Amino acid sequence: MLATGISAAQLGVNFPEEGGAFSWARAFDHDTTGFIAGCGYLGKALVSMSVVGLALTTYLAQAIPGLPQHFVAAVCVLVITGLNVFGIDLTSKIVVGLLAVTVALLAVYSGAALHAVDRAHLGPLLGDHGLPGVLAGAAIFFWSWDGFMRTAIMASEMKDPRRSIPLSIVGGVALAALVFVPVAAVTLGVLGADDLGREDAPLLAAAKHVADWTFWPVLAAAGVAGLGDMVGILLAASRVALAMGKAHEVPRWLAAVHPRFRTPHHAVAALGVASAALVLVFDLRALIETASAFMLVWYLVTHFAALQLPKAKRIASPIFSWYGIAACVALFVSLPVPAVLGAAGALAALIAARWLVRSRAQPAAAS
Template identity: 35%
Template sequence: MSNAPELSRRLGTFDASVIGVGSMLGAGVFAAFTPAAAAAGSGLLIGLLIAGVVAFCNATSSAQLAAVYPSSGGTYVYGRERLGPWAGYLAGWGFVIGKTASAAAMAMTFAAYAAPAGWERPVAIGAVVVLAAVNYHGVTRTAGLIRILVVLVLLALGAAVAVVWGGQGAEPSRILGDGLFAHGWYGILQSAGLLFFAFAGYARIATLGGEVRNPKRTIPRAIILALSVAVVVYVVIAITLLAALGPEAVARTATPLADAASSVAAWAGPVVKVGAAVAALGALLGLLAGLGRTTLAMARGGDLPQWLDAVHPRYHVPHRAELAFAAVICVVILVADLRGAIGFSSFGVLLYYLVANLAAFTQPPADRRYPKGFQVLGALACVGLVVTLPPLSVVLGVLVFAAGIALRLIRTGRRRP
């Protein structure tokens, strides 16, 4: 265990909720509806409902666990405490690989909207470097910037919705398209798995548990509040997109909300694009903070190199972990595919929440805040959504998890006398 200074508890309910909302209103609200519509057509509305229910079950499990284990690391800590070292490690590994892919996707989404043609990857890397520097200087700086970004994103989304409905760009008959079940239940479940990528941001609140004031009360409140705001926003945006473009057109464009707004008013498209760039920055900032804290916890648990177990004496942040993963994300940006990153991220994060649900299920009555049925439903849904993800995402996820298992076996083997 390191003798470095501990993380400082500076975040209240509002700031913690803002970090969660900022993480959920990232690239997902501007990009995730495209692959979801391709998979399910108008059935993405059912997929969105399923993703929201699964997210709620997972959120209640995380909230229940965080109230008892209010330290940084999230489900990595919960899994170790309730299920053993291997369960914690697999949760932590799933979070690290999934959120590394998410962070790269967020940076590339920002660059897609903000960079000149041909400069997307350098601009994406520049965004990672700048936001890593913000995180390096303390969690209150992170929360303050995310607060500003969330307000700007909500204004851009509100403008797009108002333009589409107020400018008569919406046609309610387009919402159902060929029917909710035209693509079958497999397509609907695949859309739910893809849209779950958008809801996973509330995990950032739990991973910041070591920096929240009065965590037993603050973390559960912040998780449920952030998820509630995100669900409302996503439902409104989904209905608006389908009414403006129809499911087939949503599936064909990488920028559905910008297309929907610009079809009614030319000025609205650029506004939405700015909102998308800002949303991606906010989500990226939250992801960098969560990755650093989980990495710190895993290093302290002996599951990642001891060098990463360090807290800056002045800024009270896991500076080595944050810098290391900022470098890894930059490498991923150089080789990654944006749309493939969504499926790969969902694979890792769904397994992360599977461990969270199983861990919450084992808690005694004195620590229980929600019925066990929520944890059972959440666990079963996580498994079901994983197997319906695009095949390439599943294959890559299995291979990366196998590599993680091999690495831990090597590390534990070396520690044996």
């Protein structure tokens, strides 16, 4: 993550515009590579919104038996969509506020659960399957780790991007490590690897082993964290769609900007409604690995673009980008083959559709 953050920070500082890896690749005349990255990110966003929404309602269902999970998840997505229309100032304040509440609630849970930790559950360090097992687990959950670089994706809306982007990326990685590594360690220590892997709501399961009252802070943390994550996912994905619309890689309609709020309201609405429809009808949790493959494509293009920077514009050694590429390849290899093939097939189909549209447009333009 840190290597990707460094690559993204360098690019965001030099190209303070929306679109992330899509725009960065195009800046070096790699339009098709940028298109692949943009499609991968939007695909990952659609799956992520569905998965996070269902994760949220899975936790809520522990307190509200019979809860219509898909319907409630769709409603949550639509509410988040409405919030995203009102501009980055409001949504960023909401994200920061929700994050602060999440951290406080997780601190309460972790502190209460310390006495229930069984140290035997924390070893061996690499688990029963060693490094390949660790890589496989990391690859599967990789789809959820892009929040730290969202400021670079929205660079055009950042104040003083040369200062704020590197600070927010490094700070985001550090904060994630300080908060979530201890929470994961405590949960693993309470449940053990086998029980943790069987649970749909592992923190709630661990809380039940600790004390009855810890159920409620964990439930609240899950709800707040889920809402905050959906706000951030849609915030960043809509800016990628905006950039792709401006470049005529997707319908130009998606590039519309609200005259008052200065938000890509068409892109926000399209992604939000599509996500709500998907979560209402399907359970996309089976596509988590495919979403991770999409995310790895985005990261690979980010590192590739960072390597194109001339020496005078770099703020870090290219070693970080090369290390990031090697790590992405290792995670790709660790993903289930069907997930990789599914992502590759979807991107290949989109590339073919792009070529077909362009080939038909050229004769029309010539005439």
